[in-house]
Amino acid sequence: MKLEGERWRTLVSTVMLGKDEYRVVRPAQPVKHAPLFESWVGAESCVDKAAARTIAMAWAFAMRSPRTVVYLPLKQTDAEECAWSDGPFLDLVLMHHSLGFRLSKWKEVRARLGPGRPHTVTCQGFGAEPDYERLHRKDNRDVLRGEISGDTVFMVGSAPAFHSQGQEFRRLVEDGPQFMHENPGEHCCAEITEDQRHWKWLHVIYCEEHRVHA
Numbered sequence: 001m002k003l004e005g006e007r008w009r010t011l012v013s014t015v016m017l018g019k020d021e022y023r024v025v026r027p028a029q030p031v032k033h034a035p036l037f038e039s040w041v042g043a044e045s046c047v048d049k050a051a052a053r054t055i056a057m058a059w060a061f062a063m064r065s066p067r068t069v070v071y072l073p074l075k076q077t078d079a080e081e082c083a084w085s086d087g088p089f090l091d092l093v094l095m096h097h098s099l100g101f102r103l104s105k106w107k108e109v110r111a112r113l114g115p116g117r118p119h120t121v122t123c124q125g126f127g128a129e130p131d132y133e134r135l136h137r138k139d140n141r142d143v144l145r146g147e148i149s150g151d152t153v154f155m156v157g158s159a160p161a162f163h164s165q166g167q168e169f170r171r172l173v174e175d176g177p178q179f180m181h182e183n184p185g186e187h188c189c190a191e192i193t194e195d196q197r198h199w200k201w202l203h204v205i206y207c208e209e210h211r212v213h214a
Contacts, residue, residue: 003173004125008057011116015109022101022109025061026071027054028118036074036090036153042146042201043090043153045074049177052206055092056169057123062094063162064124069101070094071110075151091152096159103149126166144192146201155192155202165192169204176206 009028014021034051037044047055055072062070072092095101144157144165157165168190176188192202 002125003053003056003060003123003170006053006057006123008054008061008121008123010119010121012119013113013116015112017105017108017112022069023067024069024071024109024113025065025119025121026073026113026116027058028116030076031055031072031074034072034074036092037088038090038148038153039203041203043148044203044205046205046207048207049173052169052173052176052204055204056166056173057121059094059162059166059169060123060126061121062096063126063159063166066096066098066159068095069099069109071113088151090148093152093154094162095154095156096162097145097156098158101156103147103152103154106152106154107150126163126170144201146192153202168192172204172206180206 010025011028013024013026015024016022031051031054033048034045034055045055058070058072062068070093072094074091075089093106144155144161147154147156172188172190179188180186188206190202190204192204
């Protein structure tokens with residue numbers, strides 16, 4: 001399935017904290033089968049086909065939305081049925097570092113989201129493959145930073161950083177189902193690194209339904 005052109009139904013909220021205004025976008029429907037938890041690599045999730053699609057579309061939207069906080073409530077996504085971990089389970093937030101958002105504000109912002117306004121996003125995909133040679137240079141500053149604060153995983157970076165790492169999600173969604181069909185029992189995942197020179201930080205594993213609910 002190609003991501004480009006797919007439609008993502010969302011809710012948009014505007015939250016005021018003092019003089020600061022924050023635009024938050026989240027899925028209109030609950031994301032099922034995507035429990036996210038802390039692990040030795042940083043953070044890890046096991047997702048089915050629908051959840052992988054939602055996370056990929058959210059990532060593609062975040063890449064092009066430097067003034068928006070993209071929020072994926074994942075704590076209640078059938079986490080009690082996950083065979084990979086017994087928690088605690090976490091939410092996921094994607095944002096650009098240019099927002100200058102202090103993570104300590106997040107719980108207050110989340111508490112004020114309200115019902116939100118319905119909005120449909122058409123996915124524009126991730127574009128061409130990045131210049132991986134440039135990404136591996138020591139002077140490259142377009143990197144993602146991952147941090148777990150409270151009950152949330154935050155991924156923060158620039159548009160080029162979201163673009164380069166987003167290719168992992170594109171491959172997971174567009175190639176993962178066929179790979180799993182042709183290679184039953186094999187490992188298929190997206191590995192999101194803090195930069196191209198170090199080990200992964202966010203590890204998203206494509207799981208067949210019976211493995212998510214083992």
